[in-house]
Amino acid sequence: EVQLVESGGGLVQPGRSLRLSCAASGFTFDDYAMHWVRQAPGKGLEWVSGISWNSGTTGYADSVKGRFTISRDNAKNSLYLQMSSLRPEDMALYYCAKGNKLGITGSYFDCWGQGTLVTVSS
Amino acid sequence: EIVLTQSPGTLSLSPGERATLSCRASQSVSSSYLAWYQQKPGQAPRLLIYGASSRATGIPDRFSGSGSGTDFTLTISRLEPEDFAVYYCQQYGSSPLLTFGGGTKVEIK
Numbered sequence: 470e471v472q473l474v475e476s477g478g479g480l481v482q483p484g485r486s487l488r489l490s491c492a493a494s495g496f497t498f499d500d501y502a503m504h505w506v507r508q509a510p511g512k513g514l515e516w517v518s519g520i521s522w523n524s525g526t527t528g529y530a531d532s533v534k535g536r537f538t539i540s541r542d543n544a545k546n547s548l549y550l551q552m553s554s555l556r557p558e559d560m561a562l563y564y565c566a567k568g569n570k571l572g573i574t575g576s577y578f579d580c581w582g583q584g585t586l587v588t589v590s591s
Numbered sequence: 592e593i594v595l596t597q598s599p600g601t602l603s604l605s606p607g608e609r610a611t612l613s614c615r616a617s618q619s620v621s622s623s624y625l626a627w628y629q630q631k632p633g634q635a636p637r638l639l640i641y642g643a644s645s646r647a648t649g650i651p652d653r654f655s656g657s658g659s660g661t662d663f664t665l666t667i668s669r670l671e672p673e674d675f676a677v678y679y680c681q682q683y684g685s686s687p688l689l690t691f692g693g694g695t696k697v698e699i700k
Binding site: 504513514515516528574576577580581582584 | 626628630635636647683688690692693
């Protein structure tokens with residue numbers, strides 16, 4: 470069974486940093502691209518970032534470009550999101566999502582974790 | 592960036608009725624790279640449809656997707672109680688930006 474378990478969320482002050490993690494199991498992790506998708510309270514879904522199977526290609530939403538960095542460790546079956554210069558508008562539930570193929574282009578999300586909540590407030 | 596506009600924002604229907612949800616793109620979605628997701632309160636989204644019309648594994652055949660170019664539709668032929676939820680479309684053909692529509696809530700009338 471495919472499982473994605475996010476961790477690392479919490480309360481952080483504006484301007485500070487936070488690192489999210491996603492532990493994957495039940496599939497061959499390095500055969501697939503991985504993504505982060507967020508959902509602000511009561512709002513819709515927003516794709517945040519994606520990374521190809523070998524970390525060769527990454528992509529970011531304009532809203533986080535230059536502040537967030539996605540990475541993965543295939544040996545540990547783990548995905549990460551380093552978030553810096555956090556803003557109140559970054560407050561959301563952050564989902565880890567599995568892509569359906571190696572690359573991020575043409576990749577939809579066929580499995581989702583339950584999310585980790587990031588609260589940005591002073 | 593491709594902008595996806597979903598309509599209506601809310602659909603009020605009774606169990607057993609047919610639901611028709613629309614997703615319109617600001618420019619053509621290449622190779623019909625359009626997916627639909629269902630999200631229930633307190634749950635993560637679930638993939639329903641990919642490639643505009645292919646059902647994901649385990650999805651009942653009352654769910655169907657159609658369309659191409661800029662206009663796409665998700666149809667639920669006969670609403671079951673568990674189908675009342677929010678539905679999102681997503682395009683994944685425009686690299687590197689993958690965008691979602693704003694969602695359609697299907698509620699019980």
